[in-house]
Amino acid sequence: MDFAFPFSSLTGIIVLVALVGLLWMMFRRQSRGPLPAAKEIPPRSLKYEWVSTPLGKAKRDVLEKFPELATLNPAPDGVHLIRFGLFNIGTEPVEADQFTEPFSIRFAEGAEVLSATVSEMLKTETEISEAPRVTGPAVELPPCHIDARGTVIFNLIVRGGRDPEAVAAEIEGFGPPQRL
Numbered sequence: 001m002d003f004a005f006p007f008s009s010l011t012g013i014i015v016l017v018a019l020v021g022l023l024w025m026m027f028r029r030q031s032r033g034p035l036p037a038a039k040e041i042p043p044r045s046l047k048y049e050w051v052s053t054p055l056g057k058a059k060r061d062v063l064e065k066f067p068e069l070a071t072l073n074p075a076p077d078g079v080h081l082i083r084f085g086l087f088n089i090g091t092e093p094v095e096a097d098q099f100t101e102p103f104s105i106r107f108a109e110g111a112e113v114l115s116a117t118v119s120e121m122l123k124t125e126t127e128i129s130e131a132p133r134v135t136g137p138a139v140e141l142p143p144c145h146i147d148a149r150g151t152v153i154f155n156l157i158v159r160g161g162r163d164p165e166a167v168a169a170e171i172e173g174f175g176p177p178q179r180l
Contacts, residue, residue: 044173045090047180052162055079066155068115074159082156087180088146094171099143101170111137111161116154124150137161
């Protein structure tokens with residue numbers, strides 16, 4: 001029986017040496033030190049973020065999250081549907097009485113907030129009895145309990161304002177929240 005030995009030629013030997021050399025280089029480059037530590041989760045951290053969708057371009061799944069549209073029935077020109085979320089990414093809960101300055105969202109001058117409601121609470125078990133307070137182009141969110149890793153989402157319907165111009169709050173022990 002005659003077996004073909006692929007490395008009998010000079011080309012085969014060169015390929016074999018190149019593969020062994022590559023494997024040797026990869027082995028030498030590997031770090032032998034300890035693995036980097038996982039990012040530490042802060043005990044107190046409150047962040048916020050929003051998504052703004054023009055009413056005329058909103059898909060059905062977004063429209064379904066705004067049941068108040070049925071009673072408002074706004075013309076779509078210049079109207080934006082905004083989902084504004086508060087995210088407690090820390091390991092300690094945020095208590096309602098820790099809000100030393102309420103969470104306020106201000107839009108550009110001339111904007112009109114048509115509606116502001118509490119939409120969803122994820123991974124947090126508290127009910128918010130107070131509704132957001134609208135004053136001209138601004139919304140003041142009610143102080144609320146947010147469990148660690150919890151989220152509260154508010155629905156805002158705004159005419160003449162696409163994104164908030166300013167967001168402010170002060171929470172004792174957390175400092176001012178930052179944008180996610």
